[in-house]
Amino acid sequence: MKEIFEGALLFAGLFFLAATLRYLVMTGAYYFIVCVLADKHLRKFKIIPSFSSRREMQQEIFWGVTNNINFALMGVAVFFLYRAGLLKVYFDVNEYGWFYAVAIVPALLVLHDAYFFWSHYLMHTPWLRKLTRHDVHHRFRNISPWAAFSVHPGEGFVEVLIRPLVLMTIPLHPYSIAAFAFITFMLNIIGHSGYEFFPRNYPTSPLTRFGSCASFHFLHHKNGNYNYGLFLSYWDRLMGTLHPEYEKLFESKAKNNPLSLPRSGLINPKPRREEEGV
Numbered sequence: 263m264k265e266i267f268e269g270a271l272l273f274a275g276l277f278f279l280a281a282t283l284r285y286l287v288m289t290g291a292y293y294f295i296v297c298v299l300a301d302k303h304l305r306k307f308k309i310i311p312s313f314s315s316r317r318e319m320q321q322e323i324f325w326g327v328t329n330n331i332n333f334a335l336m337g338v339a340v341f342f343l344y345r346a347g348l349l350k351v352y353f354d355v356n357e358y359g360w361f362y363a364v365a366i367v368p369a370l371l372v373l374h375d376a377y378f379f380w381s382h383y384l385m386h387t388p389w390l391r392k393l394t395r396h397d398v399h400h401r402f403r404n405i406s407p408w409a410a411f412s413v414h415p416g417e418g419f420v421e422v423l424i425r426p427l428v429l430m431t432i433p434l435h436p437y438s439i440a441a442f443a444f445i446t447f448m449l450n451i452i453g454h455s456g457y458e459f460f461p462r463n464y465p466t467s468p469l470t471r472f473g474s475c476a477s478f479h480f481l482h483h484k485n486g487n488y489n490y491g492l493f494l495s496y497w498d499r500l501m502g503t504l505h506p507e508y509e510k511l512f513e514s515k516a517k518n519n520p521l522s523l524p525r526s527g528l529i530n531p532k533p534r535r536e537e538e539g540v
């Protein structure tokens with residue numbers, strides 16, 4: 263019994279520590295490089311007029327770290343599920359092949375985004391908003407990258423709930439899990455970064471039309487009736503909750519971006535003539 267308790271505690275501590283280090287180091291590096299060092303060169307891409315105040319940023323970090331309590335709980339869940347042999351994680355990549363290990367990552371993104379959209383949508387109903395304290399995340403209107411994970415642990419619990427379920431039902435190699443964790447972490451930081459760096463026709467190109475971006479999520483912080491998606495925007499397009507000003511805001515911030523995505527899927531190095539005057 264003592265052994266089980268110590269094992270669960272060890273997993274809880276390791277998951278909490280790993281999540282907190284990841285949050286502080288990766289978000290800190292992004293914040294320092296983009297928002298401090300390069301800010302004066304990136305003003306034309308800036309969506310927000312200014313960053314959160316020092317006090318607001320402290321609040322963002324406080325909730326960002328507190329929310330990692332859910333990763334500790336996930337560590338405990340993983341420990342018990344692993345002991346019970348209920349995890350579908352496999353360690354020999356040849357078991358399902360490299361194609362599967364790579365292709366499962368975008369598939370997980372689509373699945374996770376669908377879960378996020380609907381749980382987030384429900385968190386905007388009065389009862390669940392109160393229960394999960396979703397209002398904590400909406401305190402941050404003038405967002406910074408630190409706000410990416412700044413939610414009340416009640417909301418964070420709902421958000422991580424899908425992860426053990428995925429680990430129990432979908433065969434995943436640790437490489438795929440690591441790639442998914444890295445991509446989603448970065449997308450979340452970029453979504454809260456306050457700059458729009460994506461190619462200037464990102465919301466309209468058939469290649470990226472269903473993606474999300476910083477302008478997309480910024481508008482959700484501005485008006486919680488729109489843009490509930492996280493990594494993708496297709497549920498909002500489907501459900502009629504896409505912010506009407508989304509493309510206009512995006513274009514106004516990305517018009518100076520030299521990159522655009524044509525239908526061919528190749529990147530245009532120079533702006534097209536008709537787009538120059540936009």
Ligand SMILES: [Zn+2]
Nearest residue numbers: 399454479483
């Ligand atoms: Zn947010």
Ligand SMILES: [Zn+2]
Nearest residue numbers: 382396482486
């Ligand atoms: Zn919300």
